[in-house]
Amino acid sequence: MIEQEREKWYEDQASKFGIPIPYLKRAYEKELSGEIPMDAPLEVPDKMDIYFKYSYGGQSRFFRELRENKRIYGAKCPECGKVYCPPRSHCHNCYRETEWIPLEGTGAIVAYTVQYQTTSAFIKKTPFICAYVKLDGSDFLMMTNMEVDDVSKICVGTRVRAVFRDVRHGTITDFYFRAVE
Amino acid sequence: MRNVAIVGIGTTKFKVRWADKTYFELAYEAAKLAMEDAGIGKDRIDCAVYGIYNDFFQRQYQPDAFVHDYLGLGLKPMVRVNSGGATGGSALRIGYAEVASGLYDVCLVLGVEKCADCFNYESGVATPEVLRAILYTADMTYDNPAGRTAASGFALAVLAHREKYGNPTEEQMAKVSVKNHLNATKNPIAQSPMILTVDDVMKSRKIVEPFKFYDNCLYTEGSSAVILASEKVARQITDKPVWISGVGASTDYVMPGNRPNIYTFEASRIAAKKAYEMAGIKNPLLELDLAELHDAFTGTEIMAYEDCFFCEEGQGGRLIDEGVVMPDGKLPVNLSGGLIGCGHAVGATGIMQTYEVALHLRGEAGERQQKNARRGLVQSIGGTLCTWTVCLVLEREG
Numbered sequence: 248m249i250e251q252e253r254e255k256w257y258e259d260q261a262s263k264f265g266i267p268i269p270y271l272k273r274a275y276e277k278e279l280s281g282e283i284p285m286d287a288p289l290e291v292p293d294k295m296d297i298y299f300k301y302s303y304g305g306q307s308r309f310f311r312e313l314r315e316n317k318r319i320y321g322a323k324c325p326e327c328g329k330v331y332c333p334p335r336s337h338c339h340n341c342y343r344e345t346e347w348i349p350l351e352g353t354g355a356i357v358a359y360t361v362q363y364q365t366t367s368a369f370i371k372k373t374p375f376i377c378a379y380v381k382l383d384g385s386d387f388l389m390m391t392n393m394e395v396d397d398v399s400k401i402c403v404g405t406r407v408r409a410v411f412r413d414v415r416h417g418t419i420t421d422f423y424f425r426a427v428e
Numbered sequence: 429m430r431n432v433a434i435v436g437i438g439t440t441k442f443k444v445r446w447a448d449k450t451y452f453e454l455a456y457e458a459a460k461l462a463m464e465d466a467g468i469g470k471d472r473i474d475c476a477v478y479g480i481y482n483d484f485f486q487r488q489y490q491p492d493a494f495v496h497d498y499l500g501l502g503l504k505p506m507v508r509v510n511s512g513g514a515t516g517g518s519a520l521r522i523g524y525a526e527v528a529s530g531l532y533d534v535c536l537v538l539g540v541e542k543c544a545d546c547f548n549y550e551s552g553v554a555t556p557e558v559l560r561a562i563l564y565t566a567d568m569t570y571d572n573p574a575g576r577t578a579a580s581g582f583a584l585a586v587l588a589h590r591e592k593y594g595n596p597t598e599e600q601m602a603k604v605s606v607k608n609h610l611n612a613t614k615n616p617i618a619q620s621p622m623i624l625t626v627d628d629v630m631k632s633r634k635i636v637e638p639f640k641f642y643d644n645c646l647y648t649e650g651s652s653a654v655i656l657a658s659e660k661v662a663r664q665i666t667d668k669p670v671w672i673s674g675v676g677a678s679t680d681y682v683m684p685g686n687r688p689n690i691y692t693f694e695a696s697r698i699a700a701k702k703a704y705e706m707a708g709i710k711n712p713l714l715e716l717d718l719a720e721l722h723d724a725f726t727g728t729e730i731m732a733y734e735d736c737f738f739c740e741e742g743q744g745g746r747l748i749d750e751g752v753v754m755p756d757g758k759l760p761v762n763l764s765g766g767l768i769g770c771g772h773a774v775g776a777t778g779i780m781q782t783y784e785v786a787l788h789l790r791g792e793a794g795e796r797q798q799k800n801a802r803r804g805l806v807q808s809i810g811g812t813l814c815t816w817t818v819c820l821v822l823e824r825e826g
Contacts, residue, residue, distance in 0.1 A: 270549035288447035292549075295484060303569070303586060304496040331686075333570045339686070358591075358690060362576070366559040367548045369575035377580045377636075379685060387686030392574045420573045423753040 253279050264294045305336030308347055314417040319409055321350045321385050332385035333419075352409035353427070354389075356384035361398055374398070380407055380424055393424050401426060429528040429678070433662035434822070436466025436655035440769030444621045445544045446649040451486045451496040455540040458651035458776070459499050462536070466655045466665055470499065474532035476506040479519030479539035481774035484561035485764045486542055495540065496551050498544075505532075511679075512565060513578075513724060515539065516652070516778020517808020517818030521791050524675055533658045539776035540651035545604035558647050566812060567683060579644060579725065581684070581813045583636045583640075586727035588691035590638070598638060601726035602629035602641030603748045605642045605768060608723060611755065612765025614796035617780075619771035629726075643726040648771030652779035654786070670786045673803075674709070674821030676702030684813040693728075693814035696735035696807065703805070703819035713738050713759055715751075716821075717801040718728035718788055720781035723766040732807060733761070736819070740784065742771070755796070761771035763788070763796050789824040802826075 248256065261268045264277040269293070277283065278290065303310050305418055306426045321330040322345035324338035331338075331345065359378035362369075369375075369392075373421065376395055395401055407424040415421035438461025440446070440454055449457070455478075463469060476499075478492040490492065492508030515538040523537035548557040559577050566572045590596060593788040606626055612618035624642060632641035662669045678698035681687050687694070700712075709715045719736065723729035730744040738759060739747055747753050753761035764770045764784040767777060785804035787793040803823045810816040 266549045270552070271554055274547070274549060290447065290545075292485060295487065306569070333683070333685070358584045358588045360580050360587055361634075362580050363634045363636060364579070365556070365558075365575055365577055366563050367556040368560055368563075370551070370556050372575065374577070377574060377584070378577045379584060379690070387683075388690075390571045390574045390576060390685065392514070392576070418573060419570050 248279050248281065260292050264292050266292060306334055307367055309334045310417045311410075313421040314415045317411040319350045319352045319382065319422070320347045321382070322346070323348045329386045330384055331387055332382050346382070350382050350384045352382070354380045354385070354407055355389055356401065356403055356405045357381050358403065358408060359401060376401060391424055395426060430522050430530055431659040432527045432656050432658065432672045432780070434654050434672065434786050435657045435662050435666045435669060436462040436468070437653070437786050438462030438465055439617055439652035439776075439780055439783050440650045441617045442648045442650040442773055442780065444619060444646065444648065447544070449492060449540045451480070451488070451540050452495045454649065454651040455495045455538055456498055458538060458540065459538055462653035462655050468534070468655070468665060470501060472534050473501060473504060473536045474534045475504055475526055476501055476536040476538065477519045477523040477526065478506060478508045479515040479537070479775040479779060480508055480540055481510055481515045482543070482565070483510060483559055484546060484564065487545055491639070495538070511816040512810025513722060513772070513774055514778060514808040514810030514816035514818050515649065515775040515778070517820065518778070519673055519775070519804065519817065520778060520782060520820060521677055522816050524672055527656050527658050533661045533794065535656045536653060537656060537779060538651065538653040539725040539773070539779040541773040541775040542649050543647045543774070544649060555647070561622060571812070574693070577636065579639060580636045582725050582728050583639055585690050585813050586731065587638060588689070588723065588733055592691045593742035595742070596727045596730040598630055599626060600730060600745040601638070601643055602626040604723065604726040604729050605629045607748070607754060608762050608766045608769040609642070611763050611796065612769025614794070615765050615770055618765045618769055620646060620769050621765065624724070638727065639725055645724050645767035645772040648773040650771065650773035650776050650780070652776040652783050654779060654782055655692070668790050669825065670789050671823045671825070672820060673823045674703035674819070676700060676704070676705030676706065676819040678702070679816050682812055682815045689696050690813060692741065693731060693735050693809070693817065695814055696732060696809065696817040699817035699819040700736045700807070703821050707821035707822065707823070712736060712805070715803065716759055716805050717803055718760050718763055718785065718798045719805040719807065720764060720766065720784050721761050721807045723762055723768050724772060724809070726768065727765070728809070730759065736807060738806065760798055762796060763793070778806065778818065780804045781808065782822065785822045789822060
């Protein structure tokens, strides 16, 4: 490729895939230099994505309560009395429809770990805590990540409470857990 | 049910990157080797089962159809299996059922996986994007937004196990890493042959508490295949059949918060128990000659000793301390190097493990050959905190 063609290639790929040009140059400079043998493996950028207008189905109220009322709801089985949070529309033991009940938003850490390596989407947040929390009034565990100032103060059994974000989108990340002093 | 034999085996090398082959070209290599090993052509294959895990890794939905096309098996029936890390084991289980049921006489079971075509442009390496592709298998509504990884899920289980039983310790985990990397030095297909010390492992960088860099398997590209046949056909084709004498499987709640506890892998215990019952094994530590266990992480290999009933619950750490699972121990574990030493080409992994055990039972494992190997175990695990487990018992004649 001549210089002008190369620059155009970078611009095209940057706009098509949303990859900054310096990153593209780092990844493809050698390939586009013309020094690569014709039979060598050829790598090109690509991306797979799909837009959604996703329905929460029977769990819709849970997310609307988060967004509108800053409240966490559990789903209670009318037969066995077990309370699910994350909620389920049906009890997986009794096969009955569950009923909504409000929870306090407090609970305790059942298991936790500290993540130093993670996915592209979360890499700027490391290190962070990933934990299973049992909310008071729930019989099951919720997976969560936690913002903590001092990791050494966290242990199994640490009491936590949900803190709601100022701007909420109707997703599970509308709240996060903080250790209770 | 009819008896089912492995009559052909083949695998590519397990490598971090096969830039010179696509997933279907990799599959071709493994299929060709397995057919050559069995001494049959593709016309003798009646059906196929493909183990392919992540569509993002292949950059292709329904990649099985393209493998089938590339292998020239058009118009023969096939099905694709996906159960996370246990995909290879599950493919074998379905292939076994195809032949045992009498539906088909010869079944190709092939696993293949790319991954490093995923790429994180910002950091200039594949891993963070590979992890992102995997995270689409976590519950999208509640778990995916927490940013956890496959490693952090298993880390939670290992820490919960340690909280309850006091092990595995950092040092016990490091010993598993040293063993598996060292075993890999004798395996010509292995991705990570290394001579490490316990200290090297313990001082390597942290990935997720309690796992350091060398406590984890790496992502791998590769393909492995076996050809299964009914007893009648096996007798015509080969004089060294390896019999599948036990198959056990279990799938746990994928939302671990819905399980009674997270310090043990109940799916693994049930899968092992079922496989042993079918094979007539009462004391696996005495009756097995080798085992290939799913050591995606050192700590989970130690948990697997317990889940496969090599010891009492909570006693796993002792087996590595006492050398029971070393190559010269009572029951060598992961002579191939396992996922940590040989690699984890997800859909192919369970089939690579089966390839390894079959090699030993045929006496063809070269310098890592386990003496007089008669019977071996394969354990294949997948999903969030061990959702799927498949166990297979393999045996030779005599």
